[in-house]
Amino acid sequence: MVVCRSRALGQLxxxxxxxxxxxxxxxxxxxxxLSNGKPKADTHFGFETVSEEEKGDKVYHVxxxxxxxxxxxxxxxxxxxxxxxxxxxxxxxxxxSGTKLLDVAGGTGDIAFRFLNxxxxxxxxxxxxxxxxxxxxxxxxxxxxxxNSRCSLGESHVVVCDINKExxxxxxxxxxxxxxKKGLAxxxxxxxxxxxxxxxxxxxxxxxxxxxxTHIDRALQxxxxxxxxxxxxxxxxxxxxxxxxxxxxxDLYSFQVIPVMGEVIAGDWKSYQYLVESIRRFPPQxxxxxxxxxxxxxxxxxxxxxxxxxxxxSGFKL
Amino acid sequence: xxxxxxxxxxxxxxGRRPLAASVGAAAWSRAVHLAGPRPASDSAGPSQASxxxxxxxxxxxxxxxxxxxxxxRYEMSTxxxxxxxxxxxxxxxxxxxxxxxxxxxxxxxxKQQEEKEQE
Numbered sequence: 001m002v003v004c005r006s007r008a009l010g011q012l013x014x015x016x017x018x019x020x021x022x023x024x025x026x027x028x029x030x031x032x033x034l035s036n037g038k039p040k041a042d043t044h045f046g047f048e049t050v051s052e053e054e055k056g057d058k059v060y061h062v063x064x065x066x067x068x069x070x071x072x073x074x075x076x077x078x079x080x081x082x083x084x085x086x087x088x089x090x091x092x093x094x095x096x097s098g099t100k101l102l103d104v105a106g107g108t109g110d111i112a113f114r115f116l117n118x119x120x121x122x123x124x125x126x127x128x129x130x131x132x133x134x135x136x137x138x139x140x141x142x143x144x145x146x147x148n149s150r151c152s153l154g155e156s157h158v159v160v161c162d163i164n165k166e167x168x169x170x171x172x173x174x175x176x177x178x179x180x181k182k183g184l185a186x187x188x189x190x191x192x193x194x195x196x197x198x199x200x201x202x203x204x205x206x207x208x209x210x211x212x213x214t215h216i217d218r219a220l221q222x223x224x225x226x227x228x229x230x231x232x233x234x235x236x237x238x239x240x241x242x243x244x245x246x247x248x249x250x251d252l253y254s255f256q257v258i259p260v261m262g263e264v265i266a267g268d269w270k271s272y273q274y275l276v277e278s279i280r281r282f283p284p285q286x287x288x289x290x291x292x293x294x295x296x297x298x299x300x301x302x303x304x305x306x307x308x309x310x311x312x313x314s315g316f317k318l
Numbered sequence: 319x320x321x322x323x324x325x326x327x328x329x330x331x332x333g334r335r336p337l338a339a340s341v342g343a344a345a346w347s348r349a350v351h352l353a354g355p356r357p358a359s360d361s362a363g364p365s366q367a368s369x370x371x372x373x374x375x376x377x378x379x380x381x382x383x384x385x386x387x388x389x390x391r392y393e394m395s396t397x398x399x400x401x402x403x404x405x406x407x408x409x410x411x412x413x414x415x416x417x418x419x420x421x422x423x424x425x426x427x428x429k430q431q432e433e434k435e436q437e
Contacts, residue, residue: 157376159377159380163418165411165414165416168414169412169414172412172413172414185376185377186413186414187377187381187414187415187417188414188415188416188417188418188421189384189417189418190384190417190418190419193384193385193419194384195381195382195383195384195415195417196380196381196382197380197381197382197387197389198387200380201380
């Protein structure tokens, strides 16, 4: 314990002190995971108990095996409703031209593509309004205007970060199919140790990813670090259902139907068993809200969708 | 709004009537512009087996080493991102940089450290 404390004190110099002061955690938790001083802890992998090191590997293998069928499975399991949830997330975000987005656990790029489409549509509407206000344009001017409107993204940019290469590969192929060429970047990275500099992004989103992270508090702290002051944290995640009848139907559906669907469509029962179990393990709305506040976010709020099956948590770095 | 040049171009394409020299040429070049981004507009990068397609320098502004949070240097010959201080290099595969610490290799040792395939 003495060794731990002195190392923790050593970390007080430099950037460690700010983070340490912000989070009101006991001193021995300041030691970063690369050191060997951290005691081995257990965590949950669905309803199983595994060591923390194992969880990372197991989660990686789950997503490696489902990567190709991920989108198909999402549509079948949620009966297409996941699209509405993601659209609602974008509406809540309401980005404007020039926004820099970081989509963590973004895998196949659903949020990123929606973001790009939203910005493009917004820009096109604005340009059309501008054009309507101009009178007496020659054909040359109009043609030039259309030429410029091709790259209607401006300064907006989205970085998709995921720990799993396979998911990103699927996402990159989708981007090519959908025709998104600019404003998009793909990075393999760990949500608990983001490879990005401080104060870089306007919005940080994590959709259906944070329950798979081994140390959620670290991911939240990293989110706080990479956001610009005034930046927004948005998390779309499965949560606790508030209606008892729907809760029972939901449990029935989750445990009886989804793993079977997983076996039939993706040929993988266990991964989808893990999925529904991990949903049950994730803290409910209020508890997660407190975790976000602990990481330093302010004005934290949540909105439950579909009677609490999913919730969007939002916080600001002020 | 584009009916004028569009009509000329389509009729030229269908070969119905020859384009008048100056007007036609101007309309044609404009149409080519409008047709889409020119394929040769990407800067000619190093001609490797898998060129760093999509890995643009814009990422370098935001990317740092996940361990030390210091900026990285892009090494074009080996297609890696190098952290001089710690002496490690992160590979770029298919234009996607792999910033997981376990995937990085040490560059100070003479023999390369085997990349762990964990992540």
